[in-house]
Amino acid sequence: MSEVINKKKNIVAPIYDPNVAPIKTAKEIETILPHRYPFLLVDKVIEMTDDTIVAVKNVTFNEPHFMGHFPGNPVMPGVLQLEALAQCGGILCISLQEPGLDFDTYFLKIDNAKFKAMVVPGDSLILKMEMTGPIRRGICEMRGTAFVGNKLVCEADMVAQIVKR
Numbered sequence: 001m002s003e004v005i006n007k008k009k010n011i012v013a014p015i016y017d018p019n020v021a022p023i024k025t026a027k028e029i030e031t032i033l034p035h036r037y038p039f040l041l042v043d044k045v046i047e048m049t050d051d052t053i054v055a056v057k058n059v060t061f062n063e064p065h066f067m068g069h070f071p072g073n074p075v076m077p078g079v080l081q082l083e084a085l086a087q088c089g090g091i092l093c094i095s096l097q098e099p100g101l102d103f104d105t106y107f108l109k110i111d112n113a114k115f116k117a118m119v120v121p122g123d124s125l126i127l128k129m130e131m132t133g134p135i136r137r138g139i140c141e142m143r144g145t146a147f148v149g150n151k152l153v154c155e156a157d158m159v160a161q162i163v164k165r
Helices: 026-030 078-095
Strands: 002-006 011-014 044-048 052-058 103-115 124-131 139-148 151-164
Touching (some): 078 151
Antiparallel strands (some): 002 011, 052 124, 103 151, 124 139
């Protein structure tokens, strides 16, 4: 279940219940994406349909980027928030492909990226990616939003290409 947090833009924050079993665990995500620690930025998938995915990234103080961004005031870099959204979208796009084949996704474009609030250690970043059109010739167009609780912290329009490994 979701709630509308911005009626003008119709932005909906997914509700995350950590007591509900995920649809995909970190181990299952590693079978889809080529990313590994410290660059795998999706911990679990909690919802997925043919055009939408919701995942969780638990932000912890021991992540390497916090040593330098910023000492004494750790803030998750916006570019890593976008990467987490992209990885979330990659899981969705790859999951829609023919089973048994290995695919990767690559950024082609990021538009309208906005950062609304800081993401800090201890936050659970809720990542939502929605397809904005059908996949054509391996090109996926998506709209991403990231939340901490019901607060919008990041949003962007992204385009990626699906490529066979």
